[in-house]
Amino acid sequence: MNWVVKTLTSTLGRKLIMALTGAFLSLFLVVHLIGNLQLLKDDGGMAFNIYADFMGHNPLIQTVSILNFTFIILHIITSVILTRLNNKARPVSYAYDGKSSAWSSRNMGILGTVILIFLVVHLSNFWGKSKLTTFEAGSYVPYVTYGEATMQNLYDVVAISFQEWWLVALYVVSMIGLAFHLSHGFISMFQTLGLNHSKYNFVIKIVGYEFAILVPAMFAAIPVFMFLNLQGGLLYLFAGIGVLALVVGAMVSNGHKQQLAV
Amino acid sequence: MNLTLKIWRQKNNKEKGKMVTYKVQDISDDMSFLEMMDVLNEELLKKGEEPVAFDHDCREGICGMCSMYINGHPHGPERTTTCQLHMRSFKDGDTITIEPWRAKGFPVVKDLVVDRSAFDRIIQAGGFVSVNTGVSVDANEIPIAKDVASEAMDAATCIGCGACVAACKNASAMLFVSAKISHLGLLPQGKTEKNRRVQRMIAQMDAEEFGACTNTGACAAECPKSISLVNIARMNREYFAAKVASEA
Ligand code: FES
Numbered sequence: 001m002n003w004v005v006k007t008l009t010s011t012l013g014r015k016l017i018m019a020l021t022g023a024f025l026s027l028f029l030v031v032h033l034i035g036n037l038q039l040l041k042d043d044g045g046m047a048f049n050i051y052a053d054f055m056g057h058n059p060l061i062q063t064v065s066i067l068n069f070t071f072i073i074l075h076i077i078t079s080v081i082l083t084r085l086n087n088k089a090r091p092v093s094y095a096y097d098g099k100s101s102a103w104s105s106r107n108m109g110i111l112g113t114v115i116l117i118f119l120v121v122h123l124s125n126f127w128g129k130s131k132l133t134t135f136e137a138g139s140y141v142p143y144v145t146y147g148e149a150t151m152q153n154l155y156d157v158v159a160i161s162f163q164e165w166w167l168v169a170l171y172v173v174s175m176i177g178l179a180f181h182l183s184h185g186f187i188s189m190f191q192t193l194g195l196n197h198s199k200y201n202f203v204i205k206i207v208g209y210e211f212a213i214l215v216p217a218m219f220a221a222i223p224v225f226m227f228l229n230l231q232g233g234l235l236y237l238f239a240g241i242g243v244l245a246l247v248v249g250a251m252v253s254n255g256h257k258q259q260l261a262v
Numbered sequence: 263m264n265l266t267l268k269i270w271r272q273k274n275n276k277e278k279g280k281m282v283t284y285k286v287q288d289i290s291d292d293m294s295f296l297e298m299m300d301v302l303n304e305e306l307l308k309k310g311e312e313p314v315a316f317d318h319d320c321r322e323g324i325c326g327m328c329s330m331y332i333n334g335h336p337h338g339p340e341r342t343t344t345c346q347l348h349m350r351s352f353k354d355g356d357t358i359t360i361e362p363w364r365a366k367g368f369p370v371v372k373d374l375v376v377d378r379s380a381f382d383r384i385i386q387a388g389g390f391v392s393v394n395t396g397v398s399v400d401a402n403e404i405p406i407a408k409d410v411a412s413e414a415m416d417a418a419t420c421i422g423c424g425a426c427v428a429a430c431k432n433a434s435a436m437l438f439v440s441a442k443i444s445h446l447g448l449l450p451q452g453k454t455e456k457n458r459r460v461q462r463m464i465a466q467m468d469a470e471e472f473g474a475c476t477n478t479g480a481c482a483a484e485c486p487k488s489i490s491l492v493n494i495a496r497m498n499r500e501y502f503a504a505k506v507a508s509e510a
Contacts, residue, residue, distance in 0.1 A: 007505040011434075011474035012464060012498060082474050086432035089366050089473030095268075095281055096359040098334020101478035106431055108476065188477040194499030196492050 014082050019192040021075040022185050028068050029215050039222055042232030045155025046146055053151040056130065076116065083109055104180040105188070111181040118174035125161060130154055162226040175220035182212035202256055209252045214241055263289050263354035267302065269314055270361045272370050279370065281359075295338065295347040296321060296328065315373040321345040323486070326421030329428070330374055331361040336425035336484050343423065343486045363424050365433035367470040378424050380470040381438065387466035388459035389442045391452045404450050417445035419487040426481035426489070432473030437481040439467050440497035441489045447500060457508035460500045 007013045035055065038048040055061050104111065129140040130152055144153035161167055187208035190196065195204070218241060225233045264287050272279025286302050293301075296318050303313035319327035323346040332338035338347045352358065360374065368376040418441075426437035443460050446452035452459075475494060482491045 003505060007502075010464060011436075011468050011472075012501050015474055015476075015498075016502065082476075086434070086473035086476070089433035089471055090364050090431075091366055092364050094331060094334065094361055094364055095270075096334045096361070099480075100335065100429060100483040101431070101480040105476065105478040184477070191477045191491065191495050192475075192498060194495045194497075194502065196495030198492075 011082075011085075014078050015192045017074060017078045018082070019189040021071040021078070022189050024068070024071050025075065026182070026186060026189075026211070029219075033215060033218055036222055037218070037234065037237075039155065039158060040225055040231060040234045040237060045144075045153065045159070048155045048158075049144060049151055049153055050146065050149075052130075052154045053149070056152075072119070076112070079109065079112060102184065105184040108181060108184060111177050114174060114177035115181060118170070118177070121170065125167075126154065126157065129157060159226060162223045165227065168223040168227045171223045172220045175216040178219070179212050179216040182216065183209060186211050202253070205256060206249060206252050210245055210248055213248050214245055217241065217244060263291070263349070263352070263356075265289060265298075265352065265355075266357040268357065268359045269374070271314070271373055272362075274372055275369055279373075289349050291348070291350040293349045294321070294345055295330070295332070295349065296345050298349055315371075315375045317375050318345055324421060326423035329363050329376065329378075329423055329425070331363060331428055333359055336363065336428040337423075337486050341484070341486060341488070343421075346486075363428040365424075365427050365472065367433065367435065367472045368424060368427060376424075378422075380472070381422050381424065381435070383470065384435070384439060384463050384466045385442065388455070388462035389446065391446060392455065393451065406449060410448055414445050414448040417441045417448070417489065417493055420445070420485075420489050421487060423486065425484050425486060427472060429480045429484035430473065430475075431478060431480065432476060434475045434481070435467050435470070435472035436475040436494050436497065437485060437489055437491075439463055440493035443497045443500065444493045447496075456500060457504040460497065460504050461508075464497075464501055 008017060035048075035051050038051055039045070041047045099106070132140055141152040141154060141157055143150055144156075145151075187204060190204050190208075218237065221237050221240070225231070225237065230236070264285065267284045267286060268281050269284060270279055271282045284302060284306075286298065286305070289298050289301065296316075299314065299316060306313045317327045317329050319325045321328075323343040326343070328337075328344040330337065330344045332344065332347070337344045339351050340347050362368075362370050362374045363376045363378075365376075367380040368378055371377050420438060420441035422438060424435075424438070427433050427435050430437075443456075443463060446459065447456040477491075477494075479491060482489060
């Protein structure tokens with residue numbers, strides 16, 4: 001076996017794969033979120049449609065999206081392999097298990113499964129429909145013309161979907177799952193990469209928790225706002241997120257101080 | 263005080279074990295946990311029953327031999343070794359569940375005794391400094407900065423008891439291995455072999471079938487010597503750097 005394969009199939013190497021793919025997927029979340037926020041613009045969906053059309057046709061974005069799917073699959077496969085190995089490492093379990101770690105850190109698999117189920121629903125709802133729609137058939141997604149350009153009116157598909165309360169509820173619940181997944185995963189990524197230093201740990205912690213809470217909160221807000229017909233609610237969203245960011249920041253720094261005091 | 267004990271009994275590695283319930287009476291607050299076990303064993307002997315086998319040696323918290331999983335925590339509710347745990351941490355009428363360390367890498371020998379020679383094999387793989395010991399050098403001849411020395415000493419307080427493995431949901435040995443790698447690799451005498459050491463010790467750790475770390479932090483929370491997760495991060499760094507850049 002050559003050294004690359006050997007390294008990547010060691011326990012540490014597999015952790016490295018989890019961390020690096022996780023880092024990429026976290027980055028993807030940010031890009032995806034920024035694009036999606038245009039759904040809340042009060043322009044009948046024009047900004048969002050132009051953005052979606054660009055994302056669907058730009059060759060660079062298309063390449064990155066293939067990478068994205070590959071990393072999602074790699075993240076899942078590696079986690080399954082790791083979980084199986086880790087279960088084998090303790091063949092007999094304890095009769096009385098005291099648990100001395102955070103719930104989310106012990107249940108990343110359950111949280112990941114929630115996200116996976118969400119992904120299947122989410123992708124078949126929007127991405128799949130858009131990909132299967134051809135100009136001639138026009139069966140799934142209607143078309144719209146802005147000036148010269150004709151494109152799929154994905155905004156309509158989204159807006160109609162988010163009139164269903166159960167779908168909105170599914171999105172909110174999934175985003176809560178994502179928040180817990182990130183609350184362990186994001187900070188954990190730094191530890192795996194060996195970035196644990198008393199000078200920077202506070203920054204990692206603050207960024208980690210802010211990311212884990214604010215990103216899913218903004219994602220969840222989109223279907224909720226659209227369900228309540230609060231288009232043009234971007235301002236309210238940002239105000240709410242600002243307050244939430246302050247609360248999270250205060251809680252994390254308070255917890256950090258207490259930890260140092262011990 | 264009077265206590266109910268639920269203890270894992272297992273004749274040997276081949277046979278299946280089970281939890282057995284015992285009662286002990288008139289236990290004093292000042293007894294150590296192991297003294298309480300001694301009281302139980304004396305009573306069992308009087309009754310002609312097999313005493314409970316458990317590991318212990320120094321009973322001073324320095325050798326790392328004692329190893330009981332008490333009420334869901336390695337070494338019980340306090341952050342210390344089982345031998346340094348006192349009965350004042352319990353109250354009259356308590357039920358205490360006592361199990362051996364549970365890990366593929368630590369097979370049960372008998373009752374609460376597990377075979378921890380996997381740790382010895384990990385040390386043999388690279389947890390040493392190979393020097394030709396000629397004439398001993400003068401003290402302080404090799405300058406070592408105080409903060410580096412302190413960090414190495416902190417890591418060196420690991421007594422190799424295996425509580426980290428016992429606490430980890432993945433039965434991972436990374437806190438132990440990283441403590442050894444840090445304590446040797448931080449000091450100038452150990453630095454020269456650090457690339458080889460980290461690769462060999464981790465290869466051995468994997469071969470012993472300990473699990474992979476998922477950064478839950480249970481190990482550091484339970485370690486009787488407060489070994490920190492910083493060591494695991496350092497081990498990760500050294501491992502990846504050694505794999506990517508070193509000749510060895
Ligand atoms: S018996 Fe030596 S540390 Fe407990």
